[in-house]
Every structure is written in C-alpha cells, then in structure tokens.
Amino acid sequence: MPLLEIQKLTHRFAGLCAVSDFNFAIEPHELVGIIGPNGAGKTTVFNLITGVYRASEGSIRLGRQELVGLSPHAITKRGIARTFQNIRLFKELSVLDNVRIAHYGQIAYTPAEALLHIGRFRAEEKRITDQALDLLSIFKLDEMASEKAKNLPYGLQRRLEIARALATEPRLLLLDEPAAGMNPNEIIQLMEFIAWIRKTFSVTIILIEHQMRLVMGICERLMVLDFGATIAQGLCSEIQNNPKVLEAYLGVEVAQ
Amino acid sequence: MPKSSAAYYKMLTFWHKLTDYKYFWPVFMIAGLAFCMAASTFEFLDLYLQLILIYVGINIILTVSLNLINGYMGEFSVGHAGFMAIGAYVASLLTVHVFPPVAQNLLFPLAILAGGVGAALVGFLVAIPSFKTRGDYLAIVTLAFCMIVKSVLENIDAVGGPRGLLGMEKLTTLPWVFFWTALSVWVIRNLVYSNFGRGVLSIREDEIASDLMSVNTRQVKIIAFVVSSFFAGIAGGLFAHALQFINPRMFDILKSTDILIMVYLGGIASIGGSIIGAIIYTILLEILRPLGVWRMVLMPLMLVLLMIYRPRGIMGMKEIRMFLPLRDLVTEKLWRRKKKETTDASA
Numbered sequence: 333m334p335l336l337e338i339q340k341l342t343h344r345f346a347g348l349c350a351v352s353d354f355n356f357a358i359e360p361h362e363l364v365g366i367i368g369p370n371g372a373g374k375t376t377v378f379n380l381i382t383g384v385y386r387a388s389e390g391s392i393r394l395g396r397q398e399l400v401g402l403s404p405h406a407i408t409k410r411g412i413a414r415t416f417q418n419i420r421l422f423k424e425l426s427v428l429d430n431v432r433i434a435h436y437g438q439i440a441y442t443p444a445e446a447l448l449h450i451g452r453f454r455a456e457e458k459r460i461t462d463q464a465l466d467l468l469s470i471f472k473l474d475e476m477a478s479e480k481a482k483n484l485p486y487g488l489q490r491r492l493e494i495a496r497a498l499a500t501e502p503r504l505l506l507l508d509e510p511a512a513g514m515n516p517n518e519i520i521q522l523m524e525f526i527a528w529i530r531k532t533f534s535v536t537i538i539l540i541e542h543q544m545r546l547v548m549g550i551c552e553r554l555m556v557l558d559f560g561a562t563i564a565q566g567l568c569s570e571i572q573n574n575p576k577v578l579e580a581y582l583g584v585e586v587a588q
Numbered sequence: 589m590p591k592s593s594a595a596y597y598k599m600l601t602f603w604h605k606l607t608d609y610k611y612f613w614p615v616f617m618i619a620g621l622a623f624c625m626a627a628s629t630f631e632f633l634d635l636y637l638q639l640i641l642i643y644v645g646i647n648i649i650l651t652v653s654l655n656l657i658n659g660y661m662g663e664f665s666v667g668h669a670g671f672m673a674i675g676a677y678v679a680s681l682l683t684v685h686v687f688p689p690v691a692q693n694l695l696f697p698l699a700i701l702a703g704g705v706g707a708a709l710v711g712f713l714v715a716i717p718s719f720k721t722r723g724d725y726l727a728i729v730t731l732a733f734c735m736i737v738k739s740v741l742e743n744i745d746a747v748g749g750p751r752g753l754l755g756m757e758k759l760t761t762l763p764w765v766f767f768w769t770a771l772s773v774w775v776i777r778n779l780v781y782s783n784f785g786r787g788v789l790s791i792r793e794d795e796i797a798s799d800l801m802s803v804n805t806r807q808v809k810i811i812a813f814v815v816s817s818f819f820a821g822i823a824g825g826l827f828a829h830a831l832q833f834i835n836p837r838m839f840d841i842l843k844s845t846d847i848l849i850m851v852y853l854g855g856i857a858s859i860g861g862s863i864i865g866a867i868i869y870t871i872l873l874e875i876l877r878p879l880g881v882w883r884m885v886l887m888p889l890m891l892v893l894l895m896i897y898r899p900r901g902i903m904g905m906k907e908i909r910m911f912l913p914l915r916d917l918v919t920e921k922l923w924r925r926k927k928k929e930t931t932d933a934s935a
Binding site: 382384403404405408409413414416420421422423424425428429432433434435436437439441443446447448449453454456457458460461462465469474477478496497499500 | 775778779782783784785786787789790792793794796797798799800801802803804805811815905915916919920923927
C-alpha cells in the first residue's frame with residue numbers, strides 16, 4: 333500500500349490552472365524527484381499536500397487518511413514535514429527554540445499547566461529540550477543552540493531547516509529545492525546528506541530540484557511537470573532521453 | 589574608565605548571583621507584600637505616593653499584557669482600553685449593586701476576578717477576526733472594538749450612560765495592587781516561556797511556517813488574546829476602585845495610546861522592558877505635573893527622541909536575566925555534561 337497517494341489533483345488560481353490532473357503514488361522509503369521548468373507548479377503541489385492551499389479537485393491520501401480540507405498543522409501532525417525554497421526559519425529566535433517549536437504537536441501539557449508551571453510542565457519541557465538538543469547534535473548544530481537563527485551561515489540555515497522539519501517526526505519529508513544557492517562541491521555533500529537522512533530517520537522523501545546532477549544522482553523515480561501538467565514520469569534514465577522533457581527544458585528546435 | 593567598568597561588572601555579577609538564588613523570588617514577593625502592607629496600614633508613605641504606586645502597578649499589568657499581543661505575537665492591537673473598560677464596569681457593578689456593603693473587603697478579589705473573566709470572554713471574540721487578518725487590518729478591528737465598547741457603555745442607562753458610574757468604595761489598596769501585578773507578570777512570563785509562548789513567537793516570525801511546523805495557530809491566538817484581555821480586565825477593576833469613579837470617555841483610544849506608549853517605550857517582547865516602561869512613564873508624568881499643559885509637549889518630545897536614539901525602546905527584544913527561565917539553562921548544562929560523558933566513554 334502506498335504511503336501517499338494523490339489522485340486527479342487539480343488546482344486553479346482564478347482560472348489559471350496551476351496543477352491539472354496530477355496523479356502520484358509513493359511507497360514507503362522511496363525517494364522521488366519532481367522536476368520541471370520555473371512556474372511548472374512544483375511548489376504548488378507541495379503547498380497542496382501540506383494544506384497551505386486547498387485543492388480545487390482531487391484527493392490526497394496519507395495511508396487511509398484523506399488530507400484535503402485539513403489545516404496545515406493537522407497534516408504535519410499526521411506525519412508530513414517540509415522545507416521551503418526560500419529559507420523560512422524563525423529568524424529572531426534561537427536555534428534551540430526553532431527546533432522546540434516543531435515539537436508543538438507532541439506536548440502533553442495543557443494551557444492551564446503552562447500558565448501556572450504546574451503538573452506535567454517541568455517534565456515535558458525537559459523532555460523536549462533534551463530531544464531538541466539530541467537532534468541538533470546529530471546535525472552538528474548543538475554548539476550554536478543559543479545563537480539566533482539569522483546569525484547562522486547560509487549552509488547551516490538550510491541544515492537547521494531540515495532538522496526543524498524532522499523534529500515534527502514525519503513519515504514523509506518534502507524538500508523544496510534544497511540545493512538552491514549551492515556550488516557543485518556542496519551539492520555532492522548534500523546528496524550524501526539526503527541519503528543519510530533517509531537511512532537514519534527512515535523517512536520517505538519527495539524532492540523538488542533544478543540541479544540535474546543532484547536529481548539524477550539520488551532519486552529512484554522522477555516526475556516531470558510543465559505548465560501544471562505531468563509530461564513524463566519514470567526512472568531517471570528514461571527521463572533523460574524523453575523528447576518531451578528535452579522540449580520543455582531546452583525548446584522545440586534543440587529537441588528536434 | 590577601566591576601574592569604573594570593573595566595579596560595574598562586579599556589581600552586575602553580584603546582582604546576577606542574587607537573582608539566580610533559588611529563593612530570590614519567594615523572598616522578593618514576601619518582602620514586597622510586607623512593605624506594601626506596612627505602607628498602607630502605618631502610612632509611612634503618604635497617600636499621594638501610595639496612589640502613584642497604585643497607578644504604577646496598574647500600568648505594569650496593562651503594559652505587560654498588551655506586550656503579549658503587540659510585542660511577542662507581533663500584532664498591533666489598539667483596543668486594550670476596551671478590555672480595561674469591561675473589567676472596570678463588571679467589577680464596579682458587582683461591588684456597587686450586587687455585593688452586600690458589609691462584605692465588600694472580603695469579596696473585592698472576587699469582583700476583580702469577575703472583571704477579568706468578563707474581559708477574557710470578550711477577548712475570545714476579538715481573537716476570531718485575527719484568524720483571518722493581520723497587521724494594519726487587525727489594528728482596525730481592535731480600534732472598532734474599542735469604539736463599540738465605549739458607545740455601548742454610553743447608551744446603557746443602567747450603568748450611568750455617559751455620566752459614568754460612582755459609589756465604589758476605595759478598595760484598591762497597595763497590597764492588592766502588588767498581588768495582582770506580581771500575579772500577572774508571573775503568569776504572562778510563564779506563558780511566554782512555555783510551548784504556547786514559543787507558538788506565539790513563531791506566529792510573529794512567520795505564521796505559515798509555524799502552522800507547517802505543527803503549531804496550532806488558532807489555539808495559540810485564542811490563548812494569547814484571552815490571557816491578555818483577562819489581565820486588562822483585572823487592571824480595569826483595580827483602576828475603577830482606586831479612582832472610585834469611571835465613565836466611558838476614560839477608556840477611549842487615548843487610553844489605549846497611553847498603554848501603547850508604555851509598551852514601545854519599554855521595548856517590545858520584553859517583560860522587564862514593559863515594567864521599566866510603565867514605571868518611567870507613570871512617574872515622569874507625575875514629576876512633570878507642575879509644568880501643566882507643557883507636560884503634554886515635553887512627553888511626546890521625549891518619545892520622539894527615544895525613537896531616534898533607541899528605535900526598539902529601552903529593552904526591545906531583550907530580557908532582564910531575572911525573568912529568563914533558569915530551567916532551560918540547567919537542562920542544557922546537564923545535557924552537555926551527559927553528552928561529554930558518553931563521548932569520553934566511547935573514546
């Protein structure tokens with residue numbers, strides 16, 4: 333049974349069809365890439381899965397649970413986490429707090445206990461602080477735990493964003509252009525890093541990316557979008573020589 | 589210069605040691621309460637000074653509670669005087685018309701609490717538009733709310749209409765103000781340094797990202813608005829029983845502006861800053877009283893200068909160490925020790 337199954341997903345912005353008839357299924361522990369030119373609707377698909385937009389038509393199921401209509405925090409709580417194309421950390425807050433915020437759904441105490449600092453409050457705070465520090469130390473960020481997130485260098489901010497997403501304890505991780513702004517050397521490191529995350533946290537990953545080197549290097553399957561429509565899907569080697577894909581990326585004449 | 593800075597540093601470390609002491613807060617509370625009780629029973633502070641201290645306390649409650657919305661959550665509410673009005677009217681109606689005159693002193697805390705609960709219920713309603721709108725637009729909603737409260741009160745004859753409400757006894761004493769001020773500061777600080785407080789902060793930083801990181805933003809907004817308006821209502825009840833007279837015009841947009849000035853003077857997202865801001869503003873207004881009308885020229889001028897030289901207020905986005913949770917530091921320290929032990933053991 334697939335982990336995530338999307339059927340006939342369609343989304344329109346005031347008449348403009350951003351995603352049309354998108355069908356997709358991913359098995360547990362797979363790593364699938366979504367590629368396509370700018371404006372093809374890749375990020376819209378992520379926004380639809382995570383509930384930022386409500387789909388006009390179609391269904392998204394995680395296991396047996398229908399996700400269309402749920403609010404983003406409810407979807408995150410069911411096991412889908414994501415990162416953003418342009419980093420969206422909580423800039424003025426500390427690195428530790430960035431990660432602890434992602435534990436929001438796992439806290440057992442009530443607002444009344446929080447206001448009076450009674451009951452389960454102390455034990456729970458200690459638990460999630462320890463958990464957050466453990467996670468930060470896995471990502472080699474624990475030395476900067478009390479630093480403000482905005483003071484971190486760019487590469488570490490990307491790493492922190494992935495750590496924060498993993499703190500929600502997802503089954504499915506959506507990475508939106510993780511290699512944006514990286515040089516070829518860093519991209520190779522990132523490839524190893526993503527493979528390592530997949531193994532260590534045993535998550536399923538969907539990846540949006542422009543860098544062909546990265547996509548071809550680690551993804552098992554690819555989906556190619558253009559103007560909201562799926563123009564090709566399959567193994568990496570098949571996609572590479574698909575005339576439709578070449579046309580979308582390079583234009584008609586070159587493809588011929 | 590190095591000599592004086594060394595002395596300053598020494599004093600600072602001594603102060604930190606003092607505030608880090610385990611029983612600092614209990615001792616501080618008991619001493620403060622004892623001082624206030626002595627001051628009001630033996631009257632070694634004259635009544636005028638006591639009244640100023642009462643206003644300082646009320647303003648601290650108002651400032652700290654508004655800072656939760658305007659500073660920590662990053663919204664812009666201008667309706668705080670409206671919540672204060674609800675608290676003032678509910679508490680006054682109870683003490684004037686409902687409670688028997690003999691038991692006034694005993695039932696006073698109940699009246700104040702009822703004022704707070706009344707304001708909190710209305711705060712819940714104001715939280716609802718905040719699900720949809722933010723920033724300037726939410727400011728308009730809260731402005732409208734403040735006007736509605738004022739005109740509704742002006743048109744109910746049972747509460748005196750525009751003439752206002754009298755007949756309250758002077759029940760707000762210094763010890764009570766100290767108690768409610770300490771309670772509000774303690775509760776709001778607790779909220780800020782909890783899971784829900786981190787949710788409030790994340791809404792200020794990036795609302796969509798915080799929703800996607802599993803923060804239930806609606807729940808967090810409701811909690812913030814309810815707590816903030818609850819304490820505004822408490823302050824209103826205390827205010828009514830200190831002045832012994834209220835009318836709807838006292839709680840218009842100008843009153844809200846006063847509270848906003850204290851928040852931004854002290855600095856946003858800082859409890860210590862709010863307390864400093866409320867103290868400085870209240871006391872300065874009193875010191876400058878002999879200047880008469882010129883006071884209202886001098887005060888705004890000082891604010892303009894402050895905004896030029898310290899655009900984020902006195903303590904903007906910083907916190908005095910004594911309000912920070914030591915619990916976090918201790919947890920982190922223990923965690924690091926444990927980590928070191930495990931790495932040493934494996935090496």
